[in-house]
Amino acid sequence: MSDIAFVRKNEIPASPPPITEMGIIGWMKQNLFSSWWNSFLTLFSLYFITMLVAEILPWAWGGHWNTKSLRECLDLNPNVACFSVLTARWKQLLFGLYPAEEYWRPTLTFFLLILSIIPILFPRFIRFIWFSIIYPGLALWLLWGGSFWSVAIVYIGISFGVVLYFLLSPRLIKSASLGLSLAILLTIIFFLFIAGGMVDLLTELLPINLPFVESLKFGGFTLSLIVGVTGIVASFPIGILLALGRQSKNLPLVKMICVGFIEFIRGVPLITLLFVASVLLNYFLPPGTNFDIVLRVIIMVTLFSAAYMAEVIRGGLAGLAIGQHEASASLGLTYWQSQRLIIMPQALKISIPGIVNTFIGLFKDTTLVSIISLRDPVGLASTIRADAKWNGIYWELYIAIGLMFFIFCFGMSKYSQYLEKKLKTDN
Amino acid sequence: MSSANVLGEKFKLGMLLSDTRYRATSLQVITFIIFVAVFFWLVDNTLKNLALMGKDVSFSFLGMRAGYDINQRLISYTNDSTHARAALVGILNTLLVAFVGCLIATVVGIFVGILRLSKNWIVARLMSIYIEGFRNVPVLLWIVMIFALLTELTPAPKAFKGDNPEASMLFFDSVAVTNRGTYLPMPVMGDGAYWIIIGLCLSVIAIIYFSKYSKALKEKTGKGLPIFWISVCALIIPFFLMYFLLGKPITFNYPYLKGFNFKDGIHLRNSFLALTFALAIYTSAFIGEIVRSGILAISKGQTEAASALGIRPNKIMSLIILPQALRVIVPPMISQYLNLTKNSSLAIAVGYMDVRGTLGGITLNQTGRELESMLLLMGFYLSVSLLISSVINYFNRSFQMVVR
Numbered sequence: 001m002s003d004i005a006f007v008r009k010n011e012i013p014a015s016p017p018p019i020t021e022m023g024i025i026g027w028m029k030q031n032l033f034s035s036w037w038n039s040f041l042t043l044f045s046l047y048f049i050t051m052l053v054a055e056i057l058p059w060a061w062g063g064h065w066n067t068k069s070l071r072e073c074l075d076l077n078p079n080v081a082c083f084s085v086l087t088a089r090w091k092q093l094l095f096g097l098y099p100a101e102e103y104w105r106p107t108l109t110f111f112l113l114i115l116s117i118i119p120i121l122f123p124r125f126i127r128f129i130w131f132s133i134i135y136p137g138l139a140l141w142l143l144w145g146g147s148f149w150s151v152a153i154v155y156i157g158i159s160f161g162v163v164l165y166f167l168l169s170p171r172l173i174k175s176a177s178l179g180l181s182l183a184i185l186l187t188i189i190f191f192l193f194i195a196g197g198m199v200d201l202l203t204e205l206l207p208i209n210l211p212f213v214e215s216l217k218f219g220g221f222t223l224s225l226i227v228g229v230t231g232i233v234a235s236f237p238i239g240i241l242l243a244l245g246r247q248s249k250n251l252p253l254v255k256m257i258c259v260g261f262i263e264f265i266r267g268v269p270l271i272t273l274l275f276v277a278s279v280l281l282n283y284f285l286p287p288g289t290n291f292d293i294v295l296r297v298i299i300m301v302t303l304f305s306a307a308y309m310a311e312v313i314r315g316g317l318a319g320l321a322i323g324q325h326e327a328s329a330s331l332g333l334t335y336w337q338s339q340r341l342i343i344m345p346q347a348l349k350i351s352i353p354g355i356v357n358t359f360i361g362l363f364k365d366t367t368l369v370s371i372i373s374l375r376d377p378v379g380l381a382s383t384i385r386a387d388a389k390w391n392g393i394y395w396e397l398y399i400a401i402g403l404m405f406f407i408f409c410f411g412m413s414k415y416s417q418y419l420e421k422k423l424k425t426d427n
Numbered sequence: 428m429s430s431a432n433v434l435g436e437k438f439k440l441g442m443l444l445s446d447t448r449y450r451a452t453s454l455q456v457i458t459f460i461i462f463v464a465v466f467f468w469l470v471d472n473t474l475k476n477l478a479l480m481g482k483d484v485s486f487s488f489l490g491m492r493a494g495y496d497i498n499q500r501l502i503s504y505t506n507d508s509t510h511a512r513a514a515l516v517g518i519l520n521t522l523l524v525a526f527v528g529c530l531i532a533t534v535v536g537i538f539v540g541i542l543r544l545s546k547n548w549i550v551a552r553l554m555s556i557y558i559e560g561f562r563n564v565p566v567l568l569w570i571v572m573i574f575a576l577l578t579e580l581t582p583a584p585k586a587f588k589g590d591n592p593e594a595s596m597l598f599f600d601s602v603a604v605t606n607r608g609t610y611l612p613m614p615v616m617g618d619g620a621y622w623i624i625i626g627l628c629l630s631v632i633a634i635i636y637f638s639k640y641s642k643a644l645k646e647k648t649g650k651g652l653p654i655f656w657i658s659v660c661a662l663i664i665p666f667f668l669m670y671f672l673l674g675k676p677i678t679f680n681y682p683y684l685k686g687f688n689f690k691d692g693i694h695l696r697n698s699f700l701a702l703t704f705a706l707a708i709y710t711s712a713f714i715g716e717i718v719r720s721g722i723l724a725i726s727k728g729q730t731e732a733a734s735a736l737g738i739r740p741n742k743i744m745s746l747i748i749l750p751q752a753l754r755v756i757v758p759p760m761i762s763q764y765l766n767l768t769k770n771s772s773l774a775i776a777v778g779y780m781d782v783r784g785t786l787g788g789i790t791l792n793q794t795g796r797e798l799e800s801m802l803l804l805m806g807f808y809l810s811v812s813l814l815i816s817s818v819i820n821y822f823n824r825s826f827q828m829v830v831r
Contacts, residue, residue: 031548038547045549250451254458267812268805269769271783279797283476284469364565371567371775378567385575394575402564402572409563 069389085390096219096375106222109142145210149202153195161187215294219375228363231301239309265307273300278372305362316351349423356416360409377401488794495789497780510790517785525768531707536714561712574701574777581606584688608696610682610689620677626669634658698779710767721756758819765815
């Protein structure tokens with residue numbers, strides 16, 4: 001028994017996995033060539049991508065940027081892109097017919113927009129929220145121009161009302177609702193009788209004026225952004241109210257009106273609503289009223305997406321356990337307190353993807369204003385294509401416009417994914 | 428009031444708003460008053476405006492001569508027909524685009540959605556690009572762009588001319604793609620063609636009954652019949668038998684070049700093609716996402732349990748995952764169909780005469796009946812949407828998860 005030839009005393013060190021199972025080769029084997037069918041798909045896709053790149057890259061890379069017309073491009077080299085149309089017309093695509101010497105105004109408004117969004121998007125900067133509150137008025141004044149005070153007066157009036165409410169209600173008047181009504185009444189009186197004179201006075205004393213630009217001059221991405229952003233901001237609270245109205249149990253009449261409104265709006269295409277705005281609205285308003293077409297469009301787009309928003313939020317509300325309502329009621333919270341503190345934060349969290357999808361839809365739908373002959377980028381593309389110099393151009397123009405929309409919409413959807421991840425509290 | 432007295436409180440006016448016993452009622456009363464007031468204000472304004480313009484509300488214009496031509500139509504129509512007939516042509520055109528668009532969107536969408544879940548990395552990435560690319564760009568842009576491509580990139584009919592033409596027809600000289608539209612062969616029904624159609628219908632009915640019988644047999648004995656191959660035979664063999672026995676009654680009318688244009692065959696205008704394709708591709712991106720999330724919504728435990736039972740992968744998909752996923756997929760998919768139908772009103776951008784183009788476009792402009800035309804138009808879209816949402820509700824009710 002002593003002639004055992006070999007006894008292993010120590011453990012063999014673990015050998016590395018086979019080269020085909022690790023690193024890049026292992027990854028490729030797992031993800032690209034796991035079966036003959038998969039290998040075929042991979043090769044086919046690669047072929048497809050190569051063909052596409054071989055087609056597009058030389059076309060885009062060698063593109064002309066500095067010619068005067070499409071004819072000139074074709075004479076130089078017909079096989080490459082003619083981006084000169086963008087060089088020649090980019091101002092129009094961005095600003096429409098906005099006067100050239102005032103381009104700084106929409107540009108500034110756009111950058112201020114980014115600044116004002118930051119406190120809302122990222123809670124770290126919440127202390128700058130005052131800027132987001134000021135921004136709408138500022139943007140209104142910058143874009144349309146006119147006297148600074150005619151916009152500022154709105155803020156002055158509202159803050160007057162708020163201050164009045166806080167002064168009146170705890171000290172002089174016991175009942176909160178009576179104080180509120182009084183404050184609202186006085187604010188309305190302020191706007192009706194004092195505001196006009198005050199604007200004139202302030203304009204005289206301290207004239208801060210910008211040249212007035214009428215709405216029909218607006219166009220390009222400026223218009224898309226104005227309609228889109230205003231619609232998004234306004235449709236959100238309206239959508240919440242509509243959703244709450246539709247959910248309410250002890251107000252059957254309110255519920256009926258909300259359901260009717262939501263179903264009506266969701267049942268007709270936006271384009272018919274826009275036609276109502278442009279053709280029919282004059283029927284419904286007192287004779288002789290004629291208000292701004294851009295404003296009309298914004299109102300219609302807002303109402304349209306508010307109805308969709310309401311349905312999305314209703315889905316979130318329905319996804320909430322009934323115990324949440326009961327628990328908050330048993331804590332003694334009032335309806336609005338429980339909505340604000342308990343229900344809405346959870347319901348909105350559930351419905352983030354739907355809400356952002358509605359926003360994206362709204363932003364894309366702003367292109368429809370071209371059908372009622374406002375000059376949004378898609379409408380401008382047709383105008384440019386009708387120009388003798390650029391007649392026959394298509395890829396370059398549409399790619400540029402599509403890319404702009406893609407950046408905004410894709411950015412929004414990425415942000416919603418980030419938000420979802422950040423707010424995720426379950427495991 | 429009585430309960431207030433029990434507690435010894437006096438009724439105050441403020442209690443109408445602050446006391447939960449009265450608040451609901453008083454809020455409703457306020458809402459009702461506001462609602463009625465706004466309603467009457469709008470009606471009053473409308474009546475005043477109509478009186479100012481010297482108009483009345485009447486739908487008699489529908490019976491008058493339309494006087495305009497519609498180049499793409501499914502039913503006979505001339506410019507001597509009435510406005511009502513024009514509206515009907517428009518409605519049918521809308522429904523045609525919606526139907527074809529939904530069909531293509533469903534097929535492409537399911538394909539894309541399933542491939543996006545593929546284990547193949549590169550295919551999954553390509554499908555993500557497809558979905559993100561198409562759904563993040565406005566559909567109007569797609570419509571206009573595809574229309575521009577169809578008219579600019581395709582050859583003019585005269586390019587097909589001569590002994591050595593620049594362009595040639597596809598599929599054995601049967602399909603011509605030109606900048607005036609695409610021409611397809613038109614099937615011509617000869618004597619006895621209807622017998623073949625009846626025969627096909629009978630085959631389909633037979634197949635349905637056969638598959639039911641086969642299922643029952645399988646549940647009873649454990650052994651089924653090869654449903655697929657027998658169905659294919661049942662469909663094809665009688666068709667060809669009848670086709671040849673009846674002396675080839677179905678022939679095709681091929682398009683051919685005459686003068687500067689193609690004659691005969693089915694003429695699909697570029698406006699129709701661009702609208703349908705753009706809507707279909709755009710919607711397919713959304714359907715792809717719906718299909719993907721529907722499949723992902725089925726928990727992985729289902730797949731694992733099925734494979735623990737020894738079911739093969741493709742059977743797991745068709746027997747375990749899809750039936751459950753369909754419950755999640757179908758309602759949003761139907762609402763995508765509704766979206767596609769509503770988006771078809773963008774037809775005006777490429778000049779396709781849908782109901783918005785006829786009733787809400789030329790008829791409205793010619794007769795000056797904005798109010799009536801828009802009401803009818805909205806009524807049409809509303810009824811389509813109500814119909815579709817009742818289908819969704821029916822589906823939800825009949826396929827609800829059975830909870831024990």
